[in-house]
Every structure is written in C-alpha cells, then in structure tokens.
Amino acid sequence: MCGITGAVGLKDISNQLFEGIRNLEYRGYDSCGVALMNGKRAIVVKKNVGYVDDVYKKENVLQHQGHTGIAHTRWATHGQVTKNNTHPFSSCDKKFAVVHNGIISNYQALRKQLKAEGHKFISDTDTEVVPHLLEKFYQETGSVEAAFVNTLRQLEGSYAIAFISIHQPDQIFCARRESPLLLGIDDEVKYVGSDFNAFIDHTKNAVIMDDDEYAIVSRDAYVVKSTVTQEVVAKPVTRIEWDSETTRKGGYPHYMLKEIYEQPQTINNALDVDEKKMDEFVDLLDKKATAQLVGVGTTFYVTMYANYIFSQISGKYIPAISSDEFVSLSPVDGDSFVLAISQSGETYDTISALKHAKAQGAATGAIVNVMGSTISRLVDKTILQGSGPEICVISTKAALAQMVILTHMALKLGLRRKRITQRQYKASLKSLHDLPEVINGILNERSGFIHRIAHQHRNVKNWLYLGRGIYYPIALESALKMKEVAYVHAEGMPCGFLKHGTLAMIDDDVYSIVFIPPKSDKAMYQATLASVAEIRARSGFVLGIHFDERGKDKELFSEELIIPQVPDIVAPFIHLVISQLLAYFTATSLKRNVDKPRSLAKSVTVG
Numbered sequence: 001m002c003g004i005t006g007a008v009g010l011k012d013i014s015n016q017l018f019e020g021i022r023n024l025e026y027r028g029y030d031s032c033g034v035a036l037m038n039g040k041r042a043i044v045v046k047k048n049v050g051y052v053d054d055v056y057k058k059e060n061v062l063q064h065q066g067h068t069g070i071a072h073t074r075w076a077t078h079g080q081v082t083k084n085n086t087h088p089f090s091s092c093d094k095k096f097a098v099v100h101n102g103i104i105s106n107y108q109a110l111r112k113q114l115k116a117e118g119h120k121f122i123s124d125t126d127t128e129v130v131p132h133l134l135e136k137f138y139q140e141t142g143s144v145e146a147a148f149v150n151t152l153r154q155l156e157g158s159y160a161i162a163f164i165s166i167h168q169p170d171q172i173f174c175a176r177r178e179s180p181l182l183l184g185i186d187d188e189v190k191y192v193g194s195d196f197n198a199f200i201d202h203t204k205n206a207v208i209m210d211d212d213e214y215a216i217v218s219r220d221a222y223v224v225k226s227t228v229t230q231e232v233v234a235k236p237v238t239r240i241e242w243d244s245e246t247t248r249k250g251g252y253p254h255y256m257l258k259e260i261y262e263q264p265q266t267i268n269n270a271l272d273v274d275e276k277k278m279d280e281f282v283d284l285l286d287k288k289a290t291a292q293l294v295g296v297g298t299t300f301y302v303t304m305y306a307n308y309i310f311s312q313i314s315g316k317y318i319p320a321i322s323s324d325e326f327v328s329l330s331p332v333d334g335d336s337f338v339l340a341i342s343q344s345g346e347t348y349d350t351i352s353a354l355k356h357a358k359a360q361g362a363a364t365g366a367i368v369n370v371m372g373s374t375i376s377r378l379v380d381k382t383i384l385q386g387s388g389p390e391i392c393v394i395s396t397k398a399a400l401a402q403m404v405i406l407t408h409m410a411l412k413l414g415l416r417r418k419r420i421t422q423r424q425y426k427a428s429l430k431s432l433h434d435l436p437e438v439i440n441g442i443l444n445e446r447s448g449f450i451h452r453i454a455h456q457h458r459n460v461k462n463w464l465y466l467g468r469g470i471y472y473p474i475a476l477e478s479a480l481k482m483k484e485v486a487y488v489h490a491e492g493m494p495c496g497f498l499k500h501g502t503l504a505m506i507d508d509d510v511y512s513i514v515f516i517p518p519k520s521d522k523a524m525y526q527a528t529l530a531s532v533a534e535i536r537a538r539s540g541f542v543l544g545i546h547f548d549e550r551g552k553d554k555e556l557f558s559e560e561l562i563i564p565q566v567p568d569i570v571a572p573f574i575h576l577v578i579s580q581l582l583a584y585f586t587a588t589s590l591k592r593n594v595d596k597p598r599s600l601a602k603s604v605t606v607g
C-alpha cells in the first residue's frame with residue numbers, strides 16, 4: 001500500500017514528479033523518495049522519513065532536475081520506517097533505481113542467493129532484491145528489457161514496479177502483478193502511476209495495465225508486453241472522467257469534511273447507476289442458491305447493513321463476511337454469487353476473497369468507486385458507484401453511496417420476489433431520492449450542535465455506540481470513524497449486548513451514544529429506550545440521537561440530538577452522517593491529522 005509515480009519527458013519533469021507523489025500521499029505516507037536521471041551519467045536518489053513536503057524540504061529535492069524520474073511514497077510493510085528502508089533502491093553499481101508496491105513473498109530466498117553472489121543490501125525490505133536482480137541479469141544479457149523480464153520471472157507475490165536505468169536513460173520500465181499500475185499518456189510527457197491522481201493534473205488519458213504485463217515508456221511512445229510471452233499487448237486508452245479540481249479541497253479545511261458535504265451529490269450519483277447493471281445483479285441475487293456480501297473495514301460494515309436491508313425488504317438472507325475471513329468461513333460453489341464492496345477496488349483481502357470465490361466457480365460482482373481498479377476487472381460484473389475521488393483516508397461518501405445502491409438493489413429484489421408492492425417500491429425509492437435534501441438540512445442546521453458536543457466531550461476516553469437491528473452496523477461504522485480519525489476508544493455494539501456483560505463497564509469514564517429508531521417501529525423503539533434506561537440507571541452518560549421532535553424527558557438522555565422525522569428506510573443514513581461529523585469535529589478539537597490519520601492507508605493492498 002504505497003504510491004508510485006514516474007514521468008519521462010524532453011525537459012525537466014521534477015515538478016510533475018513532486019505533484020504526482022503528493023497527490024498519491026494518501027496511499028501511504030511514512031516516508032518517500034525520488035530517483036532522477038541526472039543528465040545521462042548518474043541517477044540522483046533522494047529519500048527520507050516523513051511526509052512528502054517535509055522530505056522534499058529536508059533533502060532539497062527540487063534543487064535536482066531530470067527528464068526521467070520515479071518517486072514513491074511508502075507505507076511500511078517489511079522493515080521499520082527508516083531512511084534505509086525508504087524507496088527508491090539502487091543496485092550495487094547504482095545503475096538501476098527501483099520503486100515497488102506490494103509484497104515479494106520469496107524475497108528472503110532471493111536475497112540469500114544474491115548476497116552469496118556478492119550483492120550488498122542496505123535495507124530490510126523485500127523490494128531491494130529487485131535492483132540487484134536487474135543488475136545481475138543485465139550483466140548476463142546486456143539488455144535492460146531482458147534483465148527486467150528475467151527479474152520478473154524470479155518474483156513471487158504481488159508487485160507494481162517501476163525503475164530507471166543509466167543504460168536506457170530516456171525510459172521508464174514498469175510492470176504489475178496484483179498491485180495497481182497505470183500509464184498516463186500526454187503528448188510531451190508520459191507518466192506512470194499507482195492511480196490517476198499521479199498524473200490527473202496533466203493528462204486524462206490512461207492505459208490500465210493488467211497482471212503480468214510490463215511496459216517500456218518513453219517521452220513519445222510506450223509499449224506494453226506480456227511478461228509470460230513477451231508479445232506486445234494492444235491496450236486501449238481510457239479517458240478519465242474526474243477533473244483535477246474535483247480532487248482538490250474546494251475551500252474545506254479537510255478532505256474529510258468536503259467529502260461529508262459531498263454526500264447529497266454522491267447519493268444522487270448512486271441513484272443514477274446503470275439500471276440494467278442493477279437488474280443483472282438482482283437476477284444473480286435472486287437465482288443463485290446462495291449469495292454472500294464481502295468487504296473489509298468500513299465496507300464490511302456496509303455489507304452488514306446490506307445483510308439487514310436485504311433480509312428486511314427482500315426476504316433473502318445474504319450474509320456479510322469480512323473479506324479477510326471469507327476463505328475460512330464461506331462455502332461457495334457454482335451456484336453462489338459473491339458480491340464485493342470496495343471503494344478503491346484494490347483491497348488485498350477483498351481481492352483474495354473474490355479470487356477464492358472464482359476458483360470455486362462462483363459468480364462474482366462488485367460495487368466499486370475506482371474505474372479500472374483491480375476488483376472492477378476481476379469480477380464478472382461491476383457497478384461503478386460514481387462517487388468521485390475520495391481523497392481522505394477515512395471513508396465517508398463512498399460508504400454512504402454504497403449503502404444507497406444496496407438499498408436500491410434490495411428494493412428491486414423485494415419487488416421481484418413479491419415481498420413489497422409497486423407502491424411500496426416507489427415510495428421507498430422516492431425517500432431515497434429525497435435523502436440528499438434531508439442530509440443537506442442536517443449538514444447545514446445540525447453541524448453547529450454536533451461541533452459543540454464534540455468539542456465539549458473531546459477528552460472522553462471511551463465511547464460505546466449502541467443500536468438495535470439495522471442500527472447495529474451503523475453503530476459499528478460510527479465507532480470505527482471515531483477510532484480511526486480521533487484515536488479515541490469507541491466500541492460499536494448491539495443494545496442487546498448491554499445486559500450480557502457490558503453494563504459492568506458503565507461508569508463516569510464510559511460515555512454512550514444510542515441510535516434511536518423512528519417511533520414507527522414501536523417494539524424496536526421501546527427496546528432501544530429500555531437500553532438507554534439501563535445505562536442511565538447506572539448514572540452513565542447517554543447522547544441520544546432520535547426523531548422525536550417533542551424532545552425527551554431530561555432524565556432519559558444526558559444530551560439529545562433531535563432530527564426531523566424521516567421515512568424509516570433513510571433513518572440509518574442520517575445517524576451515520578451525524579456520526580461522521582461527530583468523529584470529524586472530535587478529531588479537529590484534538591488536533592488530529594484528519595486526512596491522513598496515523599496507522600491507516602487508503603488502499604490496503606497487502607494482506
């Protein structure tokens with residue numbers, strides 16, 4: 001889970017490289033580095049620990065110019081976060097400089113062999129075997145391309161690799177297997193990147209590389225070949241629809257807030273997805289004997305939400321399985337449909353789950369946000385959710401959009417299975433279409449109150465997020481937001497768990513947030529209030545979020561956030577948006593690094 005970029009032009013490309021690596025920083029940001037072809041005689045490598053801006057300053061990177069270069073922003077997987085472990089890595093003769101994303105699983109054996117042959121290693125990383133292999137095979141073959149192919153054939157595991165070499169100073173060589181890699185095609189300059197953000201400021205034309213392909217990229221040409229056969233592969237040029245302005249902050253202090261405020265628009269986009277595609281998914285969900293939903297982290301909670309909504313609306317039980325547990329847990333065969341949810345489309349665990357499902361003969365589908373991503377191309381059918389780039393590492397707008405698409409799908413399935421009438425279908429769909437307006441209202445009218453609560457309780461050390469039924473996955477996702485952006489301990493839990501042990505924890509140091517359902521579900525409403533009473537009886541603090549405009553007895557809640565009444569089907573969305581804001585404002589009150597919180601990367605491309 002790192003970011004790679006590269007650029008090759010006639011003139012100096014050091015600025016393009018800088019912008020590219022900065023735009024990719026959300027993929028990993030514990031250290032970064034650059035390799036530039038300095039004239040035709042030497043490669044300058046600059047790297048260090050820290051954010052891109054800091055490393056550029058510390059290492060005076062922009063003092064160096066070059067017409068060919070690669071850069072890397074790292075998220076440590078092998079070895080500590082140290083300067084020595086930072087990419088790029090060089091061969092002993094300094095004639096190759098390499099950056100890599102992924103994990104080379106047989107690196108220890110390769111390293112041992114290369115050391116025995118006299119190669120010197122400076123890092124603990126898996127990547128460092130690559131420049132040494134290139135050097136070795138170049139000495140044997142006298143050809144950079146042959147050295148590259150021989151090297152790739154030695155590697156097991158996953159990789160996106162890019163390198164430059166003194167032997168062919170006007171070219172970038174790159175390859176992929178199970179880690180994303182694209183080429184950016186412009187007249188004057190060609191780019192290499194882990195995703196579009198690496199070059200979106202310069203070109204919207206991209207070539208998406210597939211597994212076991214490598215490319216040789218020059219200023220005015222590129223060729224993509226198969227690593228297996230070395231034959232040229234004809235690749236279409238894809239036009240990227242996102243513009244660079246969309247990827248910027250647009251006046252918000254953080255991408256997280258911008259993306260929370262973009263949700264009314266992303267809901268509209270989610271409701272606009274290709275109806276025919278939706279119907280194909282509904283067909284599979286209906287006809288296959290079993291169906292499973294997979295995702296991990298936030299997208300696992302999205303699948304849990306979907307598990308409830310499919311059961312409730314369509315009567316079909318479609319279990320949610322965390323991608324990382326899928327292989328151990330889920331029996332699938334030719335009569336199964338596995339539906340994956342992923343913002344990035346690059347998450348290792350979800351890719352592994354899908355590969356397993358495919359190997360068992362299951363049909364596969366995915367809802368993803370990133371066009372051309374690995375998952376979108378791995379599955380039989382893809383729905384692009386159209387949420388636009390989600391730059392903040394914390395997922396907000398993408399998850400909400402996925403919930404909308406899955407709710408729409410559940411309605412369609414419910415209609416087909418005659419669990420709901422046309423009238424109910426239309427009314428529910430209208431509620432979804434009205435949701436953007438409701439969320440706009442919450443964002444505009446309630447954020448002041450949420451900000452006040454967040455600031456006032458910023459030093460609370462433990463939060464319990466509680467909900468019943470479909471509000472349980474909302475509680476889990478809400479707690480995750482608090483943990484990952486504010487670094488505050490938060491647990492999501494079904495209310496029913498309280499009296500099975502958790503009540504023992506209630507004291508002055510444990511605060512609770514309870515998601516109260518609309519009153520129309522009388523049994524669940526009353527059961528949820530009973531849980532609030534259990535906490536209050538132990539003098540625990542409760543923030544109640546509810547739809548009862550008359551307000552509640554002061555004794556019942558310590559704080560209450562009252563939301564205008566909405567149709568039941570959209571109530572969970574409102575709770576989630578409030579929780580996103582609560583997590584955001586707590587994080588800003590605690591001066592956290594909101595868009596790049598610690599220990600979290602946007603695309604977790606390793607297992």
Ligand code: F6R
Nearest residue numbers: 297298299342343344347394395
């Ligand atoms: C949480 C978060 C992660 C991701 C998870 C899956 O805010 O961002 O938990 O949801 O890594 O990522 P995708 O959806 O890209 O597969």
